[in-house]
Amino acid sequence: MPIIEIAGKPINVNEEGFLTVYDEWNEEIAKELAKQIEIPMTDEHWKIIKFLREDFKVQGETATSRRVQTVGGVPVKEQFALFPKKPAKKMAYIAGLPKPKGCV
Amino acid sequence: MKNKLVVLGGGTAGTMVVNKLYKKLDKRDWSITVIDKDNNHLYQPGLLLLPFGVYTPEELVKDKDRFFPKGVEYRRTGVDQIVPEKNQIFLDDGQVVIYDQLVIATGTTPRPDQTPGMDDPAVWRKSIFDFYTFEGSVALKEALDNFAGGKLVVHISEMPIKCPVAPLEFAFLADAYFNEKKMREKVQITYVTPLEGAFTKPVCSRQLSYMLTDRHIALEPDFVIEHIDPETKVMVSMDEREIPFDLLVTVPVNMGADFIGRSGLGDDLNYVPVSKETFLSKKYDNIFALGDASDIPASKAGSVAHFAVDLFAENFMQHIHGRHMTHNFDGHANCFIESGNGKGLLIDFNYQVEPLSGMFPIPLVGPFPLLKESRLNHLGKLAFRWIYWNLLLKARWIPIPSLMSMKGKKQVEIKKGVEVDANH
Numbered sequence: 001m002p003i004i005e006i007a008g009k010p011i012n013v014n015e016e017g018f019l020t021v022y023d024e025w026n027e028e029i030a031k032e033l034a035k036q037i038e039i040p041m042t043d044e045h046w047k048i049i050k051f052l053r054e055d056f057k058v059q060g061e062t063a064t065s066r067r068v069q070t071v072g073g074v075p076v077k078e079q080f081a082l083f084p085k086k087p088a089k090k091m092a093y094i095a096g097l098p099k100p101k102g103c104v
Numbered sequence: 105m106k107n108k109l110v111v112l113g114g115g116t117a118g119t120m121v122v123n124k125l126y127k128k129l130d131k132r133d134w135s136i137t138v139i140d141k142d143n144n145h146l147y148q149p150g151l152l153l154l155p156f157g158v159y160t161p162e163e164l165v166k167d168k169d170r171f172f173p174k175g176v177e178y179r180r181t182g183v184d185q186i187v188p189e190k191n192q193i194f195l196d197d198g199q200v201v202i203y204d205q206l207v208i209a210t211g212t213t214p215r216p217d218q219t220p221g222m223d224d225p226a227v228w229r230k231s232i233f234d235f236y237t238f239e240g241s242v243a244l245k246e247a248l249d250n251f252a253g254g255k256l257v258v259h260i261s262e263m264p265i266k267c268p269v270a271p272l273e274f275a276f277l278a279d280a281y282f283n284e285k286k287m288r289e290k291v292q293i294t295y296v297t298p299l300e301g302a303f304t305k306p307v308c309s310r311q312l313s314y315m316l317t318d319r320h321i322a323l324e325p326d327f328v329i330e331h332i333d334p335e336t337k338v339m340v341s342m343d344e345r346e347i348p349f350d351l352l353v354t355v356p357v358n359m360g361a362d363f364i365g366r367s368g369l370g371d372d373l374n375y376v377p378v379s380k381e382t383f384l385s386k387k388y389d390n391i392f393a394l395g396d397a398s399d400i401p402a403s404k405a406g407s408v409a410h411f412a413v414d415l416f417a418e419n420f421m422q423h424i425h426g427r428h429m430t431h432n433f434d435g436h437a438n439c440f441i442e443s444g445n446g447k448g449l450l451i452d453f454n455y456q457v458e459p460l461s462g463m464f465p466i467p468l469v470g471p472f473p474l475l476k477e478s479r480l481n482h483l484g485k486l487a488f489r490w491i492y493w494n495l496l497l498k499a500r501w502i503p504i505p506s507l508m509s510m511k512g513k514k515q516v517e518i519k520k521g522v523e524v525d526a527n528h
Contacts, residue, residue, distance in 0.1 A: 067372060076342050085326060085343065089326075099304075100263065102268050102303075104269055
């Protein structure tokens with residue numbers, strides 16, 4: 001697995017650039033990742049990213065869009081407005097968590 | 105007083121649990137009860153093939169109770185609620201059952217009512233069909249036979265779903281079916297998924313993406329459905345994309361049983377949160393959930409249930425004797441994927457390792473090639489029905505290990521750089 005430099009630090013990522021080590025993430029890195037995919041981070045964005053980080057710590061899995069809605073309190077439609085086109089993937093990317101995937 | 109094991113659900117997982125534990129538990133100390141309101145055991149892999157005329161409806165159903173050992177009590181009723189603090193189960197017939205150990209194996213069910221417009225009587229099973237239910241599969245056969253052409257949309261509402269590759273298989277089989285009927289050019293097939301693509305894992309995506317393009321199946325990824333307009337027959341997404349259809353084959357939102365939610369035992373989709381290694385409830389140390397009913401991040405599929413039950417049986421014996429459970433499940437799954445024209449693929453993977461190429465079940469020998477289309481894999485899928493009824497449910501020996509093996513598998517080196525663009 002590759003190691004790249006983000007915000008001046010060496011970071012482990014997978015072949016798609018998703019962080020692979022939970023504890024290597026911090027807010028500086030998140031800002032950098034958000035910039036790469038052109039997401040302007042507002043308080044609303046941070047609310048979701050922080051929810052995803054906390055939820056992963058307890059559940060060991062990236063929260064689904066449904067869970068961000070029912071537990072995190074942000075409706076799926078709003079997730080699409082904040083992270084256009086691919087909210088689940090973009091939210092996971094910025095939060096330094098695994099992306100949602102199928103079995104193939 | 106004997107100890108009582110209660111198993112809720114007599115489907116694939118529940119039946120295997122009962123057969124495994126009946127052999128292991130000392131009958132002087134333990135009684136086993138299965139509770140299931142429906143005595144029809146469905147051969148679920150057949151539901152995908154029935155609409156294409158591979159099976160008749162009668163070939164897919166047998167009585168559940170013929171697969172339970174004689175000494176097991178079967179109660180044919182539904183569950184109203186569990187009170188886990190008191191080890192009580194309130195049944196639909198008004199009676200109460202007390203358990204010492206409980207296994208929840210009530211599976212997952214398609215819920216068209218969860219998407220506005222989907223179950224509208226004007227369209228449901230008239231132009232919108234599911235195929236994961238017996239009634240849906242039978243109705244879809246008629247709809248396919250009578251389809252004169254137009255827009256066929258194959259759609260997944262939301263993950264997780266039962267048998268995650270089945271919709272993709274359906275698209276491949278529909279392509280072959282309409283080719284055979286010499287009307288493929290009259291049918292536009294679109295595959296619609298809430299995921300970022302039909303294939304989301306790097307090796308699969310690289311090796312299998314040709315399967316859609318070669319068959320002229322259009323792909324609409326990242327489509328999270330908001331509602332269906334039954335009048336205009338259009339699906340609308342959360343970001344206001346619209347997909348019109350003449351025939352929609354959908355996998356509705358899948359949910360666990362409602363009584364799990366009522367009993368406070370479920371997550372937001374009524375799946376029971378359990379340890380993904382041992383299937384023990386995260387809240388109660390005498391409740392397990394097996395098969396599709398649990399929230400483990402593995403495919404909701406019979407092969408997963410089979411591997412899981414093998415390990416569970418060993419763990420259960422340790423657990424009731426107060427010992428630590430040592431047979432950790434790795435998420436092993438193994439599925440035949442029908443690709444149409446008498447061919448199929450086979451995939452083998454677990455929680456950590458994505459599907460790779462190689463041979464199965466004997467490394468380098470096979471006979472089944474992994475991650476590659478072949479005639480033998482299709483025949484393997486057909487032969488599996490016999491194995492299922494005669495060996496699998498009765499917990500007889502099958503030459504496939506419960507934990508995944510890496511022997512002879514081709515580890516693929518990922519050379520690509522780390523350029524990332526979540527837009528692609």
